[in-house]
Amino acid sequence: MADSWTFAVARDDRARTTLVDSPMPAVADGEALLRVDRVGLTANNVTYAVLGEAMRYWEFFPPEPRGLDRQWGLPPLWGFAEVIASTVAGVEAGQRVYGYLPPAGHLVVRPDRVDASGFRDASGHRADLPSPYNAYRSTSGDPAHRAEQEDLLILFRPLFFTSFMLADQIIDNDHYGAQSLVLSSASSKTAYAAACELHGRGPRLIGLTSPGNLAFTRSLGCYDTVLTYDDISALDPVPTVYLDLAGAPATRRALRDHLGDRLVRDIAVGLTQQTPNADAAGQVFFAPVQMRKRSRDWGRDGLDERFTAAWQRFVPVLNKWLAVQVGNGPEALRHAWLDVLAGRTPPRVGHVVQL
Template sequence: MARDDLGKTTLVSDDDTPSPGPGEALLRVDRVGMTANNVTYAVLGEAMRYWQFFPSPIGAEWGLPPLWGFADVVASRAPGVLEGQRFYGYLPPSSHLIVRGGRVDDTGFHDVSPHRADLPSPYNSYRITTGDPAYRHDQEDLLILLRPLFFTSFMLADYLIDNAFFGASSLVVSSASSKTAYGAALSLYGRGPQLIGLTSAGNAGFTRSLGCYDTVLPYSDLESLPPSPVVYLDLSGSPDLRRALRDRLGASLVRDIAVGLTGQTSNIDTADELFFAPVQMSKRRREWGRDELDRRFAAAWRGFAGEVSGWLHVSVGSGPAGLVDAWSDVRAGRVPPSVGRVVKL
């Protein structure tokens, strides 16, 4: 897609499958998801360096937005990365990916390609299905769609708890019907401050049905917000909403945290802070150790997956045209919150 116009896409065909060099492996991309998370990656592509993970083969004005999904090793010259193994991780919207295998162990490997060396380590990690406590074969589509979102949800909830909710008595969450917001709310419900979900009037009924917010308000009803200390979790990316909240809450707004965005306007510079899940993950990894972090995440994921599987419908497309269709629908907001888009390549 064009970096300066996310609605402009192109398909590039190449009949020559790349071959791995020494230390490299060739992954065949199998299934990927398309969510508002991927829109966030594209909107923040420059600011957060998301375009750097998969350089465009047709010029710097074009970008390949990272997707989450599963891929199979079809050829390997990387020690410990074996043909036939299946991995979950960060993938490009393309049929194949060359990776350089490093830090190989029974959980997977890291891509240590030079162009990814300075990028956040969690995004360079590829988890082998046989060494992943959160993996279940019958939940692959849920993992594709929701694991990266729930990772943010899980770490956001932990961050707030870790900081005693910054003294707030209420957490106000925009785009409350989004899956990232839902995952965080599910993790936080009943654990401290009251949870207030903000959403569109059309999604208010669905959001209430989730059962993880104390109060759900349409965006037009900000006057109903309590004048008590509030932390605002911004998942909408709406500058107008941020201004309206600041006008309404004044000094009661004790923290304004940009978490992601479900629209296509980046207003992270006007928030008090940007929450970046890998930072909190790195902190907990140091404090808890990797195995304990994995155990806690897997336990939380199982509870979340059990809840969401009851109402989420997965729509599966296929091939390059399926990628374009899914991107167009997600970007335009045509995918209802009860639907997830997966593409089989």
């Protein structure tokens, strides 16, 4: 095999994939080379591909330097990498970092704002992309890092951060005056992580899910009520906020028909059905916006402290039921992608790939 490799998916058909050999990237002055070590694959990564054009996710890791044309896209992954070469003071070989990574063997970054917590990639093509995705946290300076929890961080940290910020925005706005919060795709990781943060802190939490996931979702214990999508007519007609993680038009119509003006907020929160839902919703939740607000309110250290406390509350919930499925090598990454894309991964299973 060549010194490195790249996995890519066709932008117009996400089930069409390629795995190509590529040379080891060279490191110029002001740059560092990361070896991608261990990553996760969840519905979140499929979301990045679905919204690759609209939300510019394809731009983080351009295919051209890796010998691929623009029919291909590199869906971003979250995970851990190791610095193997560096020309930047404070970024040393052997340093382990957590962050946004390509589905590839290596990544060249241009570290900036280097401190004990890590650095940001200041590469030119990432300069005007959302800044939270450009941060690389050093494990030695990260209060949320525990070595024994790395797989949980790989699978859940970005999702949980979205959930944490979503719950915080709801609480920050006094639940928009709602008596009920309804979450679609309630068996999804982002939904139930948010529900765990919100449970017992105000309105009733109602999860909507498919019949096949009903028992699992109820077993989580983070919803007051779990219903199937066919049972929307059983909802109490009280002031309600809808947090839409599914993007299913029929669900939105049913809620609007049933609740009328009692539906006080309709908020799109990503998707799991691969159907963009932002246009149909009344409001779109984007975690970096709330994160920037709280960074101003609390400072970066204050945000880190609150996130770490929430994460440690969530870990025992995860440990009760999550089954981590570990694969090895690029081919395992391809298989995990296709399984998640096709919806073949049970909600109790999380895919981690050691590269």
